Ligand SMILES: NC(=O)C1=CN([C@@H]2O[C@H](COP(=O)(O)OP(=O)(O)OC[C@H]3O[C@@H](n4cnc5c(N)ncnc54)[C@H](OP(=O)(O)O)[C@@H]3O)[C@@H](O)[C@H]2O)[C@H](O)CC1
């Protein structure tokens with residue numbers, strides 16, 4: 001069996017258990033620290049060959065231990081190196097104490113460090129063991145370094161980033177590059193940790209991949225490896241190939257554009273047929289803008305019930321521009337037993353009465369995907385949104401469990417979570433993807449995948465990835481329309 005470490009996400013607690021398993025299996029933990037420190041030294045030399053001086057900042061734990069190994073290796077390569085330590089280096093324990101005594105350089109107190117032009121900082125203050133907010137004195141040093149614009153190479157994580165949540169604990173270095181070990185951590189992919197980590201290098205220090213995989217939960221970086229086994233069946237010529245019929249429900253006369261964007265995206269993303277269900281008052285305006293997308297008059301719950309007698313109608317998008325209120329609630333409850341993307345107003349309509357929706361989803365066994373951004377998430381799951389002890393991944397997992405739906409928790413670090421706890425974090429979205437109508441396009445792509453028979457989790461994860469790729473292709477001046485034009489085939 002092959003374990004793909006490249007897309008795995010491992011929490012600091014899981015990593016600590018993996019370290020222990022490695023030691024229990026007879027692997028020498030100091031040799032792991034040596035590999036870690038050597039990798040950091042190699043990265044620093046590779047990225048900054050013209051540095052006048054490497055300044056290694058060492059903390060009180062094993063992250064500091066990696067720093068002493070790196071400092072010794074940098075000095076051994078002929079570079080100028082200075083080491084500054086937090087706390088008394090004589091109090092280091094275990095492997096970190098060993099690394100300190102194998103380093104021939106003198107150590108200066110951390111607070112004395114004044115960044116100079118030409119310095120490259122190697123940040124080995126805190127890594128996976130950061131347990132609380134940083135002390136004020138350390139925050140001051142970090143702010144001093146950040147203000148000086150001296151480049152920082154972080155060991156494992158930029159000090160101050162919580163590896164589980166990506167949150168800043170008081171202050172954090174803004175690293176140019178981070179070298180982490182064996183697998184990326186949630187803190188490297190969740191904001192603001194992702195931005196503050198700079199470029200990320202995952203270095204294999206020699207822990208067998210099977211030990212990592214044995215402790216890792218079902219948490220991944222989103223990419224084709226997560227859903228390729230299903231996208232293969234979507235290609236013309238394969239025996240599973242079907243294109244499905246996607247239905248998108250339009251809002252009233254003055255808010256029809258959002259649903260048309262979803263419909264257009266659904267068609268480009270591969271749904272065989274797309275029908276816009278429109279209230280009569282908006283039928284003319286919709287008709288004047290549609291060509292390949294079909295139009296059907298759906299104004300009332302009775303119209304919808306009649307339409308639903310056609311069991312081939314397997315997938316719906318409800319929410320974009322639809323309007324908040326009873327009609328949206330009634331429609332959503334009628335659609336829970338089909339594949340349903342509940343977006344925007346479709347979700348906001350359940351700020352009150354969500355229990356009925358969640359129960360219906362659980363009972364119907366349909367494939368429901370909900371796509372909240374931060375504000376919608378807080379409306380639908382206020383108690384989860386307000387729990388600051390949880391990471392964004394954990395909030396999405398709790399919401400998925402509560403609602404029985406697949407949750408696409410949108411943002412620059414979109415998380416897709418299933419009720420089972422399975423989750424992916426998306427990392428390919430460019431900043432300019434946050435443009436008006438972008439969410440409507442995403443809802444349409446998810447709908448297209450569901451219509452083609454992809455399971456809800458994979459349909460959502462693949463859509464989020466494809467939406468990000470469309471953003472990259474559309475470039476900085478992307479609009480919702482150009483996003484649709486730039487949806488490319490699924491890999
Ligand atoms: N397999 C691997 O990934 C390997 C990783 N290595 C490196 O080891 C670190 C993790 O080492 P650890 O000792 O567990 O943790 P840290 O060095 O990050 O920090 C622990 C010490 O820091 C103190 N601490 C924690 N938070 C604070 C804070 N806010 N303010 C002050 N001090 C803090 C903590 O003290 P406690 O009182 O909480 O015990 C510890 O003294 C990993 O990141 C890698 O770099 C190995 O080298 C190789 C294997």
Ligand SMILES: [K+]
Pocket residue numbers: 063123124125126127154155156157158159
């Ligand atoms: K660090």
